[in-house]
Amino acid sequence: MLEVLFPALVISSGIALSAAGITIIYMSTETFNFAHASFTTLGFFIVYQLLLMYGGSPYYYFIPAAVLTGLVGVTTYFTVNRWLLRRGATMVTLMMSTLGVDLILFGFINHWADFIREVFKGEPRSFLLRVYDFEVAEVFGASLKAIVPISLFIVLIIILGIHTFLTKTKFGIAMRTAIENPTLAKIMGVNIEYVYVTAWFLGAFLAGLGGAVLSMVETGSPYVGIRYIVPLFAGSIVGGLYSVFGSLLGGFLIGLSQQLGIYALSITFGAWITGYRPLIPLMMMVLALLFFPEGLGGIKWSQVRKKIGLFGGGE
């Protein structure tokens, strides 16, 4: 059981981080970023490329991967998204344009994979970075790899960091204002352009970081994005699309339910059912959209507490 739980935690952290990125971009610019899963794949490939070039441990390259992917996000904003936002394009056009970016990135990553194979003699179409990982402890006979505590620690840092940024810094508060009411924020002198750039940087940064985390348990290939796009969107949508913390929670919910759920089902029904694993996030996403559109972030916890009668019934 623990052998399943540990990688599930890492995968969930990766999905949660990337899903939070989707939410940040969507909240500020109303753009469903289809290229997000490709950003996550970029995280995989930057870590792998730097590892091939400079050696050492993949952990050294988590921050460079996140920052470089963040810059790709900023580039996407300045080349595509900015002009469409200025024109007031519809949500579907915004989404379609990021789909174009996604196809470009997919072609680019595949070309990069060919380059890695020829120049660095790597195996870019199936690379395993988990061989570079090390064991930190043995828990009930299951080996606990370093990535498990590290990924959870990264998620914690991100939660604290985003919370501090959005509530304690002046720019973070301005950003929240701009998300809630762009017109009013403009009148009050908030430069909305900075808000958009920051959102794209942060969103892509989180996608790159999520990709780096995932690369320690998943087999890397240019097709990671195609496989992960649905869980990422599902995490963001189950999280309610308007709350960063909701999407982190949603990412964990999606990740854990697809990994542990399919494990539980495969014990009952046999191994053939693992092929249907992607159906779990798909179904959760559709159900959330149809029946629960506010998502986890929209639950009024004080009312839930009141109903359950815990903590003295809320306010």
Add this chain to the structure above:
Amino acid sequence: MPIQIPPILIDILMNFSIFLIVTLSLNLEVGYAGIPQFGRVLAVLAGAIVAGAIPGRLLVLLYNIQVEWKGEIITPLGSEYANHLLNFPIIDQINREILYPNPALSIFIFILTLALAAVFGALLGYLSSYPALRLREAYLGITLLAFGDALKLIAENYQPIVGATQGVFVPNVYGWIGRGGIQFTARIVIMLALAALIFLFIERLSKSPFGRTLKAMRDSETAANVYGVNIPRIRGYTLMIGGAIAAIGGALYAMYTGSMKAITYDRVTWTFWPWAFMMLGGTGNNFGMVLGVFIFTIFRTLIFSQKFLLEAIIPIQVAWLEYIMIGLVIVLISLFRPQGIIPEKPDPILPKKHIEQIRERVVKKK
């Protein structure tokens, strides 16, 4: 004398007719009705599943074909039909003994498959209308995308329908026409004719009161509602018609290639590419669809036929170059020419002649 069409032209015309059918159905839903159909692959795959699963089984049942399986003589109808060891011999027997000598039956099976595909596609369109009435814009798009992915996942994993990853073969309904070049020429002619028929049908439809209702609904749902348009019903009809047409495209493609593998029907090829064709041609304009699909098909077939030459000149594989080019087209079109090459024109409600006559009459009265 057999008519020979060069293979490259066959390839271009085949892709052109299939993608024209799929893109026209997408344009009906996106361009006319304003439904963000990001799950076009759902109906296309449904059509292909019908072509892979039903005509073969029907012929097995009608002619009582029997095979030996695990020491027993059985009539393969269930999962045995889709078994990759049995499927090829069964289809081979059907083709050689039943379909090739029997033109009338071949044509009947062809039409029946298309009709069943259309029914199944329309049914899935009807199911998609459940979210389409409750969600808006991008949310609906993502839900429809999820539907498409879900069906593909099931077709890829559930062996008894169409053989999961191994796929199944599709009976050859064109076999009676002849061998080699002439058969392929006939296939192309039939497919082009069907594409033309569907084009005329959608063009008629978009000029009919129904088409005008769709445009009214797309431009302002509230206004259309005020004028008494039953929005849920109209949306449901559109999704059903669109689904039926896309399913015909999928079934035609499966019958052309002679095999049905679920992995072929991915969302990039059957949803995102038609979107790119549509955006290039001009959303909401059927002639734009013809132009968009034509440009892309020529372009794709040519770069693939010149693959080795191109790869010697440029340091990137053609397959990846194609993704980059299509991505660039989508980005550039949405940035610089969102209306596409041929923009949508407001349709005159009556033919021009009638309008002139009315004007003359009014002018005379004055």
